[in-house]
Amino acid sequence: MSPLYPRLWRFCLMQTGRRDRADDLAQMTCLRALEKHAGYQAGTHLDRWLFRIAHRLWLNELRATAVRTGGGLVALEETEIPDQRVNTETNIFARQVFSKVGELPESQRVTVLLVYVEGFAYKEAAEILNIPIGTVMSRLAAARKKIAGELAETETGT
Known part of the structure; x- marks a missing residue:
């Protein structure tokens, strides 16, 4: 596993608040990155590019959820923040x-x-x-x- 993936997953967890959603968002981000690999400029920061993709995917998910349910935010009681x-x-x-x-x-x-x-x-x-x-x-x-x-x-x- 790339040392970047745990950082991406942690970023996704803090955005989504739940492990299952973080897994889905991280996987969607990797898939989108593979689909849009031509948009990545070699020599630039890969982590920034992936975080930008993840952030945009999450915003799209929030918008879609808000349209479907009228909400979109994760209740604090449903969050899973790891205990170190x-x-x-x-x-x-x-x-x-x-x-x-x-x-x-x-x-x-x-x-x-x-x-x-x-x-x-x-x-x-x-x-x-x-x-x-x-x-x-x-x-x-x-x-x-x-x-x-x-x-x-x-x-x-x-």
């Missing part, structure tokens, strides 16, 4: 943060995943999402503010 078992306190905090990330609007959530989880630079994330770099920065700032505020509220019990 570092220690109890770290796991609790990580779970809280991932839970808050999962509650972010789609655009902020995907931007957070690309920059903070996958480690892409702002410019790279902007290219993957096909948005201006300023939009990436504002989405990240809004996400950080929202998550920090909600975690602070949880800690103080207000």
Whole structure:
């Protein structure tokens, strides 16, 4: 297995919130990449190209689901975020943060995943999402503010 596939699958899991959907999205992404291989420019970043394909496929799926059912978002209770078992306190905090990330609007959530989880630079994330770099920065700032505020509220019990 390519070392890129686990990163792609993790990206798909964070977008879909469920392992079965992540499997399907990762496979659809690989299939689409094979079908559109002529569109890949040799010497460029393969991971960015695959993440862009996965993101577009997921957005298409959300739109199709919204049309069919009037929804399209995955309920937080249905998400399957893997537990890495570092220690109890770290796991609790990580779970809280991932839970808050999962509650972010789609655009902020995907931007957070690309920059903070996958480690892409702002410019790279902007290219993957096909948005201006300023939009990436504002989405990240809004996400950080929202998550920090909600975690602070949880800690103080207000």
